[in-house]
Amino acid sequence: MNRRLExxxxxxxxxxxxxxxxxxxxxxxxxxxxxxxxxxxxxxxxAGLRAPxxxxxxxxxxxxxxxxxxxxxxxTHRVRLPEASGGGLVDLHSRVVPGAxxxxxxxxxxxxxxxxxxxxxxxxxxxxxxxRLTPRERxxxxxxxxxxxxxEVAAGLQVSGVTVRNHVQHILHKLxxxxxxxxxxxxxxxxxxxx
Numbered sequence: 001m002n003r004r005l006e007x008x009x010x011x012x013x014x015x016x017x018x019x020x021x022x023x024x025x026x027x028x029x030x031x032x033x034x035x036x037x038x039x040x041x042x043x044x045x046x047a048g049l050r051a052p053x054x055x056x057x058x059x060x061x062x063x064x065x066x067x068x069x070x071x072x073x074x075x076t077h078r079v080r081l082p083e084a085s086g087g088g089l090v091d092l093h094s095r096v097v098p099g100a101x102x103x104x105x106x107x108x109x110x111x112x113x114x115x116x117x118x119x120x121x122x123x124x125x126x127x128x129x130x131x132r133l134t135p136r137e138r139x140x141x142x143x144x145x146x147x148x149x150x151x152e153v154a155a156g157l158q159v160s161g162v163t164v165r166n167h168v169q170h171i172l173h174k175l176x177x178x179x180x181x182x183x184x185x186x187x188x189x190x191x192x193x194x195x
Contacts, residue, residue: 048082
């Protein structure tokens with residue numbers, strides 16, 4: 001069965017440093033085609049993840065556990081899910097976290113599009129509210145999104161800081177948001193920004 005990955009769903013599983021599965025969420029259980037939590041099988045026997053080229057990713061010589069033993073506490077790998085789950089590509093983000101009875105490795109499986117159709121499906125819809133902005137407001141918002149402060153925007157556009165703050169208030173109102181961060185996120189999601 002070829003189930004498409006939903007772009008905003010993530011799977012989470014937690015193992016100990018010996019590779020024993022301790023917890024997993026519903027999404028990880030579905031994707032890894034596992035029923036139940038905490039069976040005795042080590043993760044390399046039960047996860048069934050593969051490298052993008054199809055070679056087994058999980059093994060007794062787990063790269064994640066070896067790197068964690070060397071003190072590397074955050075890793076990302078691109079892997080394929082088992083064929084029973086559609087074989088889609090995911091980014092496997094792994095992080096070692098301390099625990100009362102020893103460290104754990106938290107694995108987050110994040111879908112990544114592997115076909116043009118998947119990339120289009122995963123692309124955010126442009127925010128129509130951004131089209132309400134004037135060219136000057138778009139210019140100011142793009143500068144804010146690039147990390148400029150109010151004073152830097154004012155100096156760069158040769159206007160006063162009060163003028164920039166007024167434009168920002170208009171931007172917030174038109175985008176129906178309450179903060180600059182929300183405005184920047186709407187701008188970034190719009191697809192209208194210049195990269």
